[in-house]
Amino acid sequence: MSARILVVEDDRTMAEVLLAYLRRAGYETDWSADGSEAYQLWQRRRPDLVVLDLMLPGMSGLELLRRRRTIADDAAVIILSARGEEEDRLVGLETGADDYVVKPFSPREIVLRVEALLRRTERAAGTQLVNRRLEVGPLLVDQGARTARYEDRELALTMREFDLLAFLAAHPGQTFSKVELLRRVWGWEFGDTSTVTVHIRRLREKLERDPSDPRLVITVGRAGYQLVDGPVG
Incomplete structure (x- = not known):
């Protein structure tokens, strides 16, 4: 169809x-x-x-x-x-x-x-069949159920916000550029990297105590973004 x-x-x-x-x-x-x-x-x-x-x-x-x-x-x-x-x-x-x-x-x-x-x-719909739980500090991402919890609080994420968070949670401590995230999360070989900027901002608003001073989803110089590996203070 x-x-x-x-x-x-x-x-x-x-x-x-x-x-x-x-x-x-x-x-x-x-x-x-x-x-x-x-x-x-x-x-x-x-x-x-x-x-x-x-x-x-x-x-x-x-x-x-x-x-x-x-x-x-x-x-x-x-x-x-x-x-x-x-x-x-x-x-x-x-x-x-x-x-x-x-x-x-x-x-x-x-x-x-x-x-x-x-x-x-x-592909995102297909991941509903994947039974994999990712834990990074106080963050728990359940790929099978497509749910995420942070400090025992369930996060209200859109489909693409979830995909981005799940990808970062599968690679904690690793830094990815906007272009890499666009390719590996969105599946695009070309496109507007502002898409990544906006979704990172949204994740921070839902995850961070102070989105203007992120401690979990951080910016690494000009290299890109990473999910911090380990407890968040």
């Missing part, structure tokens, strides 16, 4: 090109040019992945994404935007997007990013 992709884009020409490329790649597709309509379509059709423009009539792309994430919708999301500044990308990623592509773009690039995201999602 092929994955279902929802394209939310008010530029008909651009949407038709994207839909043609996605269908040629074997995906089932739906299209909406209006934010409010897209919300209903998203709810009704339950897409595996959404390609989402930000500037939409009816409801902005960011508001649409925010509303879907508040009800724990875990469909993968690729944002399309003409705004490519770092702060714009961070806002999109923090709202719940998995990837951010700046216009103009190649339709083939979108297909490749869709394929990478769906592969990552499929």
Whole structure:
């Protein structure tokens, strides 16, 4: 059964090109040019992945994404935007997007990013069958149940936050660059490393007593990030 992709884009020409490329790649597709309509379509059709423009009539792309994430919708999301500044990308990623592509773009690039995201999602679902518990100091990660506890407190993690934490917990004391984490956790050979920055920030907000002074998920110079191996003071 092929994955279902929802394209939310008010530029008909651009949407038709994207839909043609996605269908040629074997995906089932739906299209909406209006934010409010897209919300209903998203709810009704339950897409595996959404390609989402930000500037939409009816409801902005960011508001649409925010509303879907508040009800724990875990469909993968690729944002399309003409705004490519770092702060714009961070806002999109923090709202719940998995990837951010700046216009103009190649339709083939979108297909490749869709394929990478769906592969990552499929692998994450497969890890539910893995019965492995990881303990790093006061942190316990149960890969079989896909749950994590820190100091006897269960953590409310998204699917991708869990994947990142589980990877770091499997390699305590080892430092990984953003590019390495993007490749080994997300499964992407290319992509915006701001995705990693945002997810590290989210983990710290849920793990650390003081996220501005992290003691568990730390930054190691310019090399990258690591999960501290051993008790945390």
